[in-house]
Each structure stands twice: as structure tokens, then as C-alpha cells.
Amino acid sequence: MIALQHYLAVSAVLFSLGMLGILTRRNAVNVLMGVELVLNSANLNLVAFSRFGPGNLQGQLFAVFVIVIAAAEVAVALAIVLTLYRLRRTPNLDEADILRG
Amino acid sequence: MQDVLTSVKWFEPELILTGVLLLVVLVDSTLAAWRNVAARVLTVGGLLLALVRVVELRGVSGEIFSGMAVVDPLASFFKALLIGASLLVILAFTFRNSRELHGLGQGEFYALMLAVTISNVLMATANDLAMLYLALEMVSITSYVMVAYMKGDRMSNEASLKYILFGAVSTGTMLYGLSLLYGLTGNTSLPAIRDFLAAGLTDANRLAVYAIALLVFAGFGFKTAAVPFHFWCPDVYQGAPTPVTAFLSVAPKAAGFAIMMRFFYQGLATPRAGPWDLVGTIDWARVLILVSVLTMTVGNVAALTQTNMKRLLAYSSIAHAGYIMMGVVALSQNGARALMIYLLAYLVMNLGAFLVVTLVHLHEGTFDLRDYPGLYRRSPFLTLAMAVFLLSLMGIPPLVGFMGKLYVFAAIVERGPSYFWYAAVGAVNAAIAAYYYARILKTMIIDTPPAEKPPLRLAFADATWVSLLLAANVLPLLWWARIEASLSLYAGR
């Protein structure tokens, strides 16, 4: 029998992997992939709680909004990555360094 | 159906803003010669109308849209503050007096300002975790676009990229915390969550609540630029066009504090006269005190060595977030009122300082403090204005900045002797801050410039807005009893 905790464990691992990607990657697009893993893990939580909890659909609806927000965020982020690449020809984060103080 | 109709009536300010947003987008796409003027007039008119409706609706109280949002005195105050902040920024900072915005498309800027205002207001009134997260992300995503408004500018785009990556990570972490909160309580509605927590917690669940609090605070900390989620702040404030910086330093921060208050007000505490009880015996305040102390100290110490005015004001705004948080920590009606007074004062003093920085940049093309010597002889009026704004930020009586500090410190001291050290740390910090504000004053007034430059002439409109902000820093003291009384009403006393 697969219980709630099984799904939570998968989500915890996915969250940790996302954080690992965010912490170790230099490429902006790669960091965004890490963020997507984190968002997916949170969504998995929401849906699992919705299924095993008091039986309301609140978790699922929350998850739908998260997906919409993620799409909007990625669209804006990539627009900026592309503009920046056009301006200085690198997608790496630590070469974005005129702002220092 | 009845519920939706009533909700719509109480939701009118937001609807007005949405309507104007769509109109501005339409007008901008006509490509007619008058579209810039029309967009500006529409935006200012829409914000004014919304502000009037907010004031008219200040008496109502209740949940709207099936409990997704809430209308109450606290929400009304923040709505007025947030709409007012947008209005002030649009009126005082224009495409003419900002060298950075000069020549860029205007319609999109006004549309973005309206969108971020709606999002701010939604954030301040959110009453459900889904709504809270959505509104927070709406504010963030609109802000990212505003920071990148100078299209061909590398600095502006770099700032935006840092903002967006930092923001995505913080809000992602927050979302993970919110999902666990839903799992723990089985509900996403804030009042239902409070009822659940108030019923008492087992030891194992208390641990989960602490973890959730930590995760959720990543989002609040990011919005209010509190340590340790402040790293984006100096870079973003420096890279963004100055009007956007000025706006970001007041409005989203205020909205962040609104949602933080709401989380306590409706999620975790029982509001009543005197100190509030925390539900479920969770001592949140201790964690927040630590964050607040770190925030003001880090902000002030880092500001000491800055020479770029925008960066300096960025660190100063981090420090002010630390003081404002004292109002949240006090967790009482007086704390809520102190928070409101501080945010109002911070609005007029910080916008004033940024306006002077913008005007100096317009005439001199520099944000560097090393180019400020001799300003006193070249424009006594601008120097006087800057001096008042800085003294107000310092917290010198009888300016509004002093009143803000007075009320937050009073609210803290009121909580008893165990809070005295916290107030003392705040006082020491105010002294450190006085040093770097005074350094700017000394540079402007005493230091001798390397070369004599001609007097700096201000346009009439700019001089008017500087004077109005100046008056807003000095004059409120005349009607203080009245202001205090009406703010007490909003704090629910």
C-alpha cells in the first residue's frame, strides 16, 4: 500500500536536488531548471496532501496556480537571459559583475 | 452569486486599477502622438479614483470572494498607502527628470506601475495561501520587468537577472513551506489555519511548524529585503532606473510587511487590546527579533563604506526594514500602529532622498557621492531638502522619521524588561546610521569642490515636488494628535 509518506519522500528528494542545482550551477538557465525542480516538489506535496487529506481540492487548485506562475516567471527570466547574452555573450552568472560595491 | 456581487462592490478600487491598466495598454498600442500624455493622465486619474474609493470604503470589514481576500481596517490602510506610493512615484519622477528613463517607451512603464500596484494591494489583502503566493509572485514578476526597463543597458539587465534568480529561489522555498502548511492543517485559508493551530499542537508537529516558518520566511524576507535574504537588494537598487528603485524601496517592502502582519494577525495570533497571544504556544517573536537585529546591523554597517548614492540608500533601506520589523515583533495594537506610522514616514523621507538623487543625476550625470561637494553653493534649496530627508531618515526630532522610531521603540519597550536589550540594539544602530547620513551632509555642505561649477537650476515641477515632500516630512507634527487617533482606528484599537 502506497501511503502519503511515500510521495512526501519523493518530493523531499526532488526539493533537495533542486537546491543542489541552484547552489552549484553557474549557468542561469541551469539555475532555472533547479527552480523548476523545487516548484515540482512543492506541487507534488500539494497534490498528495489533497489526495490523502480531508479530501478537498484546495491543494490541486493551488498547484494549478503554481504552474501558471512558473510559466510566467520562466518567460520573463529567459527574456532577460537572452538580452543579457546579446549584450555580453555569456550565460554565466558570475561573469555578470559590473555591479560590485 | 450574492457573495460575488457584494465582493465586487468592496473590490472597486482594484477593479478601477485593472480597467485603467487595460486602457493604458490599448492607448499605448495606438502609436498616436498623444499616447504618452494620455497614458500618464489615465494612470494618475485611475490611481486617484482608486484612492478615493479606498477611503470611502474604509468602514467596511469582511471576507470577499469566498474568503480569498479580506477587507478590514488594516487592509484599507495598506491599500491607501500602496496606491498613494505609486501615485507619488509617478507624479514626482517623470520621464523628463530621470536621465535613465529619458527617451524610453512610456506606456509600458505606466501599465507596469498599475499592474504592480494591483498586485501589491492583492498581497496586502490576501487571506488564503494560494492568493498570498499568487500575489507575491505577481509583485515579483512585475518588479523584474521594471528593473530591466533600460533595455540596452547592461547594468539594468544584470540587476534584473540577479533579482529574478534570487526571487525565484526564495519564493520557491516559500512555496515548499506553504505546501507543508497545507498538509499540516488540511486547509489553505488563513483563518482556518489559525483555528487549527489554536487547538494545540503535539511536540512532533511543533517541530514541523518551526520548519514551515523558516521556509515561509524566505519569501517574506525576500520581499522586505531582510537579512539573510537581502543579497539582491544593493545590486538591484543600483542597476534599476532610479524611479523604479525609489518605488521598490517603499511599495513592495510595505506590501511585504502587510502580508507579514496578516500572517500574524490572522494566521498565528489572536488580536486584542494589549499584547496578543500567539496561538499554539509557538514563540515566533524570538526568531523575528534575531532577524530584525541582524537586518538593521548588516544594513547600517555595510552602508558606512558606500560611495554610490543608490547603493548607500539600498543599504539604508535594509536597515530601515529592521526597524520596521520591530513593529511586527511587538505583536500588539501599538506595534501595528507604530508599523503604520513608520511606513508612512519612510515613504515620504525615502522618496524625497531618491528624488534629490535623481535630480542631481539629471544635472550632473552622476550617482557618486564624490561628485556631491559644493552642492550647497550651487543649489541651497536642493541641499536643504536633502538635509531634511536625511535627518528624517536619521530619526531627528521633530521630523516624521523621529515619530516613526519613537513609536516602534515605545511599542517594544512596552512589552517589558526582557525586550529592553532589543530596544538598546536599535538605538545603537540608529547612532551608527547617523554617521553615514551625516557624512553625506558634510560632503554636500562643507567639502570643497575640485572645480567651481555653475548654479544648478531646477525645473518648476521638480522644485514643487521636492517642496511637497519636504513639507510632508515636517508639517504632520502640527496635526499629530489627529493623525495618531485615525491611525489607531486602522490598527484596530
Place this chain on the structure above:
Amino acid sequence: MSAEAAVFYLFAAVTVASGAVVVLARSLIYSAFALLFTFFGVAGLYVLLGADFLAATQLLIYVGGILVLLLFGVMLTHKLYDLDLRSEVTQFLPGIIVATGLILILASPVRWPLDLRGLMFRTQWAVGAGRPPAATTAEIGQLFMGRYLLPFEAASILLLVALMGAAMIVRRRKDA
């Protein structure tokens, strides 16, 4: 092992393994394609959880939209003849330590000899009657027009702003 368990472990393994590849692969293209499998794995778990609408949304928006955008991002920020789209890694050891710590805090299964269970196993979640798997689309649609009317409409403003903003940022300046 029941059929449900078998399917769960299959999807869980796909999700976690491809998630690891996303994070650890040296090549951006490998990461992007591994992300495809992660999204599929999560969609499979949604189906197991009885969230049919959400599984379809996941496939349409994440795989059809977000992943394609990310791939565009990878392709457009590298020269086309640049075959190994490498993504450099920094601070690998601290990252591994943090991630391992997170997994242990959240989902450590150790119960014996000491009770070191992670948060996920220790906490008493609000487990109730639950929701037997059944079609959810109709109900979700009604909720969008009812209880969730406000966020539903607010999301449309968000999409408008994102669309406008992304177009504005990428458009070249006229004088440039």
C-alpha cells in the same frame, strides 16, 4: 507488490533519477532532456494520486511550454556549432553537503536504534477521509468560477504582464 506499488516505484524512480541527471549532468542539453523525464515522472505520480486534470496541465504547460522555453534559452545563448554545451559547476562540495542535510532533515527513514526520522515521517499530517481517484476536471472548473474566482482573474493580469514584459525586454531599442 501490488500493481499500484509497482507503478509508484517506477514513476518515483524515473522522477528522482532524472532529477539527479538534471542537476549533475555536465551538458546543458542532457539536463534539459532529463528535465523532460522528471516532468513526465511527476505527471505519472499525479495520475496515481487521482489528479487527472493536473497531470494533463503538467504535460501541456511544463513539457509543452516551460521546457521548450528553456531549450530555446539553451540554444540561443550558445553558438550553434558549439557542440558541447557545458555548464560549469562551482562549490560542488558545499552544495552536496547542504542537499544531503536537507534530505536527512526532511526524509530520513532511520527509526532504530535512535528515532531520527525526518520531518516528513515524524509529523502527523492532516490525514482524513481522503479523495478516492475520480474525474476532477468538472469540479476544478466550477471552483475556478466560484471559490477561486479572484485568483483566477488575477492570474490573467499576471499573464498579461509577463507577456508584455517579456516582449518589451527582448525587443531591440530603435536607436541601437
